[in-house]
Amino acid sequence: MQTIGLTGGIASGKSTVSHMIRAKGARVIDADAIAKRLSVPGGSIHRAFVQHFPFSFFLPDGTMDRRRIGRFVFDRPKEKAWIDATCHPLIQAEAQSEMHEALRRKERVVVFDVPLLYEVGWDRLVDEVWLVYVPPAVQLARLMAREGNEEEEARARIAAQMPLDEKRVRADVILDNSGTPDELAAQFEAIWEERVHGQLP
Numbered sequence: 001m002q003t004i005g006l007t008g009g010i011a012s013g014k015s016t017v018s019h020m021i022r023a024k025g026a027r028v029i030d031a032d033a034i035a036k037r038l039s040v041p042g043g044s045i046h047r048a049f050v051q052h053f054p055f056s057f058f059l060p061d062g063t064m065d066r067r068r069i070g071r072f073v074f075d076r077p078k079e080k081a082w083i084d085a086t087c088h089p090l091i092q093a094e095a096q097s098e099m100h101e102a103l104r105r106k107e108r109v110v111v112f113d114v115p116l117l118y119e120v121g122w123d124r125l126v127d128e129v130w131l132v133y134v135p136p137a138v139q140l141a142r143l144m145a146r147e148g149n150e151e152e153e154a155r156a157r158i159a160a161q162m163p164l165d166e167k168r169v170r171a172d173v174i175l176d177n178s179g180t181p182d183e184l185a186a187q188f189e190a191i192w193e194e195r196v197h198g199q200l201p
């Protein structure tokens with residue numbers, strides 16, 4: 001089985017490419033979706049948070065008070081580190097169990113959609129990394145257009161991630177999304193044909 005890690009930076013176009021991959025019929029294992037699933041009451045992340053944080057960090061329906069937790073960890077690097085060290089292995093374990101399901105079904109390719117792939121070291125778990133890249137000015141403009149953020153806030157959110165130019169040096173495949181959506185789709189088709197379809201027996 002071929003394993004591909006798909007990553008990008010915030011608003012670089014990763015979700016757009018992820019849809020294109022699903023449209024090919026390939027399984028996409030989505031790290032964000034797994035994190036959400038494990039964070040509802042009864043999920044493993046939720047259980048760990050209940051043990052770690054006080055009662056007041058949860059809403060009356062038992063769900064996490066994300067804003068409260070976010071504010072609390074904002075200037076507490078140790079708490080942030082606890083969250084990362086707790087969540088990432090749980091998410092990876094779940095992703096691996098989805099991959100085993102794909103193996104059982106004899107699927108030929110699995111794509112892991114992971115926003116912070118390099119930051120978390122997930123690149124070491126896949127055969128190759130595909131990066132959806134945009135130059136910094138385009139990233140800023142698309143983020144502001146999508147979320148209606150002020151420039152300062154958008155810049156801060158981008159600065160919190162590893163710069164795309166740094167990821168670009170490390171990636172095996174680059175999808176340059178600085179042009180139109182059609183241009184991105186054409187690049188994707190060529191890369192899929194060459195690196196995935198062309199590899200199938």
Ligand code: ADP
Nearest residue numbers: 008010011012013014015016142146179180181
């Ligand atoms: P990500 O998943 O990396 O955050 P998205 O796929 O959601 O990025 O794309 C970010 C935003 O930019 C979305 O609003 C999307 O519609 C828009 N977008 C994506 N690709 C292009 C493009 N080539 N030209 C213009 N807008 C785009």
